[in-house]
Amino acid sequence: MFSTIHLQQLTRLVRYYILISTTEAGSGHPTSSLSAVELMVTLIFGGFYRFDLDNPSHPNNDRLIFSKGHASPLFYSLYAAAGKVSQDELMMYRKFGSPLEGHPTTTFRYTEAATGSLGQGLSIGVGMALNAKYLDKLPYRTFVLLGDSEMAEGSQWEAIQLAAYYKLDNLIGILDVNRLGQRGETMYGHRIDEYVRRVSAFGWHTIVIKNGHLIEQVKNAYARALKLKGKPTMVIAKTVKGKGVPFIENKNGWHGKALSREDLEKTLKQLGAVEANLKGQVAKPLDRLPKKVNGSIPEPLNYPKDKPVATRMAYGNALKRLYLKFPDIVALDGEVSNSTFSEIFQAAHPNRFFEMFVAEQNMVGVALGLSRRGKIPFVSTFAAFLTRAFDQIRMSQYSQANIKFAGSHAGVSIGEDGPSQMGLEDLAMFRAITNCVVLYPSDAIATEKIVEQAAGHDGICYIRTTRKETPIIYESKDDFPIGGSKVLKSSQNDYVTVVAAGITTHEALKAYQELKRDHITIRVIDLYSIKPLDTKTLLAAAQQTKNLITVEDHYPEGGLGEAVCTVLAGQSVKINMLAVHQLPRSGKPEELLDYEQISSRAIIEAVKQML
């Protein structure tokens, strides 16, 4: 598997596959694929990459992430050259039902993580490399193919700085500098020194390949890269976009375009004969497995009834406590662990905590990498700052991610810090993610139970926590299943149902007490599971009380109120949505709840208006 001639034959075969599959599809990115053929063929079939193709889930397989996901024709063609994708399957590229999608997704069995939004692959690689070095302690290496255009994404530099900080010498970036982006030249064109200078300054080893199409040069680079220690390594290769198709090589205007059938025919003639029976061999992984730790029973809960606790603190307590039951838990935090209280987990299980600094995009990418290696990452920062990583969160749904997000400091109830720190769009953001579970506890006990539910659920979850302390309203024995709700106050004579969650549950309870004095009874529902919704309880309440108020510390759009309106569509129930309608500002939490008309006072007023 080491001969250069053999590898050259394979590059011809891979180019053939790239060209025929994209022309058949009538779209795709052949030119972006062609520039990296030698880089990838040499890596995979040159004896450097170790992977058991018959067992993609082998925990010690090397990992390869195509951060430049648009080079998917190359990606799939590599597995065709390895005999794992047939030519017929290749010809289904981009067609409905084929696992060979336009950009790699996990419907294809060899995809480590879905890519296609640029600048995300390296963070995912950092997560996998962190796992190998610090958690599973396995000798697998992680390789990430990067495009030069995507180096403009700030997330790349977040990943680069963090990889250096954690000394990830098991991580190798391969930068395909083909000069051209989608619409013209990149910021630095073919001046590869610009990349060398930047990446070195950020604390990486760098290795230059002057001609990324000469297999000997590529081999030498990888051989050196695999020996370097102490830091991650970036292999920076000068390449030609469209290499192998002379009439479009290094030409602008050919991004994301397949050859016509005529041009294909002409090009294949120039390419010369390919041996379709040729099969690339891939080195086998070392036969090492991670140590398996079994879960055990966590301590019981112990929150005294009379002592208010912030749900964000209960989050930290829960993580610490539940690690026993879920030993795959890992916590990541964006330099605010003393606010999100993930520091409680860190203090108890320091080896399972990774400081991600103020770089939320990379944090989410790292979490995805950890999740794809079997961990249960809990990612915490202020709810507001999770918006920084919306693209990464969005992309993670296409990778069957198992990530738990925890956003603290939700809503105007944070008070004096003002709007920049208030999570007011987070429910809308996470609700819009397919199958994402959205949970919003009202007290410490609910938080503990909800964190447990989230840890046990396979998929993306969001947990929203509150800055200020809130009273304990539940019992340790209460359960909080995903999709449930708690009817806290209920009678036969309820005039109005108030649907709340988190901080507003307490406002609703206060309103209940005051209204009771006026002999007005209301139903109070704690809708802790914002997605999925407890439709049954909501429908019953709507039918019984005919009047319903939703109240949430969130902007009106995409939050609890709209979710409730949607499931109650067509019901003859009067609904009043209380939410954050005015641009918020600094002030005391109570003042702001009043200002935004989501306080107990506002609820009472709304109830009385409905009578």
Added chain:
Amino acid sequence: MFSTIHLQQLTRLVRYYILISTTEAGSGHPTSSLSAVELMVTLIFGGFYRFDLDNPSHPNNDRLIFSKGHASPLFYSLYAAAGKVSQDELMMYRKFGSPLEGHPTTTFRYTEAATGSLGQGLSIGVGMALNAKYLDKLPYRTFVLLGDSEMAEGSQWEAIQLAAYYKLDNLIGILDVNRLGQRGETMYGHRIDEYVRRVSAFGWHTIVIKNGHLIEQVKNAYARALKLKGKPTMVIAKTVKGKGVPFIENKNGWHGKALSREDLEKTLKQLGAVEANLKGQVAKPLDRLPKKVNGSIPEPLNYPKDKPVATRMAYGNALKRLYLKFPDIVALDGEVSNSTFSEIFQAAHPNRFFEMFVAEQNMVGVALGLSRRGKIPFVSTFAAFLTRAFDQIRMSQYSQANIKFAGSHAGVSIGEDGPSQMGLEDLAMFRAITNCVVLYPSDAIATEKIVEQAAGHDGICYIRTTRKETPIIYESKDDFPIGGSKVLKSSQNDYVTVVAAGITTHEALKAYQELKRDHITIRVIDLYSIKPLDTKTLLAAAQQTKNLITVEDHYPEGGLGEAVCTVLAGQSVKINMLAVHQLPRSGKPEELLDYEQISSRAIIEAVKQML
């Protein structure tokens, strides 16, 4: 205004203000403010900064952005020291109703842009510097105070690389390296060389201040910085967090904490007497004004009825055409101008177009900077990739931004490229922004009119465009006011109302035709204004037809369907929400519309089910 002794007295006064205002507030970030006192006092009152305090909107004022917005006590104290904020006003810091909010917002008249989410100020500064150098051609300089923690944000490096690319030698960053982040040491602590190496590698001048508390050193640095040409300059200063309060200087655990009244008293004694009557003088700006260009009448529309045009292309046409009417238009694009078709504008008005490369966060920050300098920035990329900048978009609502976002490639109808490229959460994202107008045209004429509406509207707008060509269904004379809708098909006997927008309008029209053959008449509403909604038309349709179907190429949450359900809450109308319910994949647009049950076929089925 140049004497060092005078400046030293001012630093004492500013420290005094920082300490008394935060202790009075009982919260805030005194220690993060104290580290930058000499840096800011010397800048503002040392003769370097030129600003007419009585005319903050003077177009040639220098600009100062506190990217480390949590240093707001310092920010406000500077204006107190300049005599523009009284001590009484300072003592209202963080209190409800005060313009001196926890993090600067534009409720305070000297705030250039709201900050508080880290790593955003430099991008805003880049926008202002671009404006000075290339658009207004004014000699004002832009200064940005940066924290060391926030250098971990990738967005910083996006801004840094772009500022170098555009050779913004009118931009000066001031990096306050006080070693400590919120929860402990930053990635590089006090090793300022690490910053020098990185920033230099990215193409900036760097100037080191070894002791950021020595006014002479600070003065020399600024004097040098203002002479450097050809590149932006970063002044990198080693400072001490909490400087001036000996018992907390350089100590961890003091982030975001105000002194107790006791500690304050003790500290003020150590600080010594301050002269409250002291008033810092600020140099005046040069008296230059930008050239004013008046708008003129644009060419009329000309879209032949029989030629389908993609709305994304109409967007480019519209921008080009409307520049005559709105000469403040500037276009920014994230390296996909040949897909969003902002390249049409670029070709026509190259001096008004700025390539932002694949760095969406910085692009939005730059747009905010341009908007704050009176421009009308149109920001385009794929709708999916705007999620990358959600935090910047979110923050812009606190800066009275006037930015127009255009997201192309909306929904599954893009086809083969697959889910990574599909905008499916964008409506949820933009709807959640307070007062953001959300528009979604169905044909080229609607697009032109909608772009015109957006350009004329003062505030944040989002325009969603479609990849594939769609037929022309409107007349050049049709109007598309914000908050309106178009009833495309209507009769007295409509059984069902179908509410669509963009691509699904055409599916609804196809369904109408087919159903008509079976003598089933439906009402078809093109809900091109998703926010604000045309409640009146929706209510009337609901009441008249009693059955309503919403159909959208977006995930169900936070989109058109939920918006409609919310305004129709409590109405006795049966609603069926068609939206993207399954994880999408690659395929032909038509196949995917069918797969997701948002095609004409799905609409027909849904209509028949309702009968």
